[in-house]
Amino acid sequence: MGDERTKSHLPWPVRVGRRVAVRRRLLPGDPTGAVFTDVTGELLCADGSGIEVDSRHGRVRVEWADVVAAKEIPPKASRRGHPHRTVPIDDLQRLMVDGLPPLTSEHLGDWLLRSAEGFTGRANSVLAVGDSGFSPSDAVDRCVDWYARLGLPALFQIAGPVGFDPSDHPVVAEIDRRGGRCSPRVAVMTAAVREIALARSAIGVTVDATTRPTDQWWSAASPRTIDRRTVAARVLAGVEDGRYLTLSDTAPRANTRLAYSPGWVGLFDLHVAEAFRGKGFGRALVGAAAREADRRGVRSMYLQVSSDNAPAIGLYESLGFSTHHEYIYARL
Secondary structure (H helix, E strand, O other): OOOHHHOOOOOOOOOOOOEEEEEEEOOOOOOOOOOEEEEEEEEEEEOOOEEEEEEOOEEEEEEHHHEEEEEEOOOOOOOOOOHHHHOOHHHHHHHHHHHOOOOEEEEEOOEEEEEOOOOOOHHHOEEOOOOOOOOHHHHHHHHHHHHHHOOOOOEEEEEEOOOOOHHHOHHHHHHHHOOOEEOOOEEEEEEEHHHHOOOOOOOOOEEEEEOOOOHHHHHOOOHHHHHOHHHHHHHHHOOOOEEEEEEEOOOEEEEEEEEEEOOEEEEEEEEEOHHHOOOOHHHHHHHHHHHHHHHOOOOEEEEEEEOOOHHHHHHHHHHOOEEEEEEEEEEO
16 A cells, blocks of 8 residues: 655655645746746655646656745635635545644555544544545455554545435445445535634633644643543644634633645634533634634635534534535444
């Protein structure tokens, strides 16, 4: 298992498999008269001599000596409209890995196998996006073996449009054939950051934002996160660009965190202490998170919420979020 796409010799914070813009130096005397040109597309590989980009003109090879700069850019929209509505499901699924990175991972073709010692389903499941390179039966067997070596059950994250039938997916069909089952649906909701930033703060509260989780942030975290604090802290240490928000009046009452990706910000782990729910703290915290992202020029926001969590979905919809797609977990 594994492939060249997992290796990177890039001196910049860009990753193989992501959409990038590369500034390339042209040869002297180029007929266009230009000194530089830009190559945009998916970064296919990076080796000791250069990189390859899947651009709209086909595969382009750029030697290191000709690379001036490179950066990740947001996924390309599948149609016209606001980016938070038009981003393809598969691209958004890959991007969301930034917000909850695994401690251990490996590729099986396009699929990403993730493990974080059992902390959360998202960091401990197969992101079954794209082509594994194997038949559904063989791919499931390989994933089962990989997780068995880690002492974990194999869990498959399967995404589709709102209301999709999981049994139509070949992996789910294979797991069904073996007597497996699917979890309840999870909704992935998206919104325009500028719209969410209009949410007003609750009276008499402050929101502190830090680049690392503080003792205040941990004291307001959910019971699940506190119970697994040791491994959770290791997972959060892998978030490359995060912010940790804590809402307080006389003491910490609620918290959440943000994870940034090119053009996007993810909202994670929103938790309001049970005794303080219904007071507008959650709304204030989401609004503060959006304003923090808006100041950085980020346009789109996403979050994930169980489809049966009606109060949370109602809050998010009232702020301006809508469901972009859904996913389920399939397990043997």
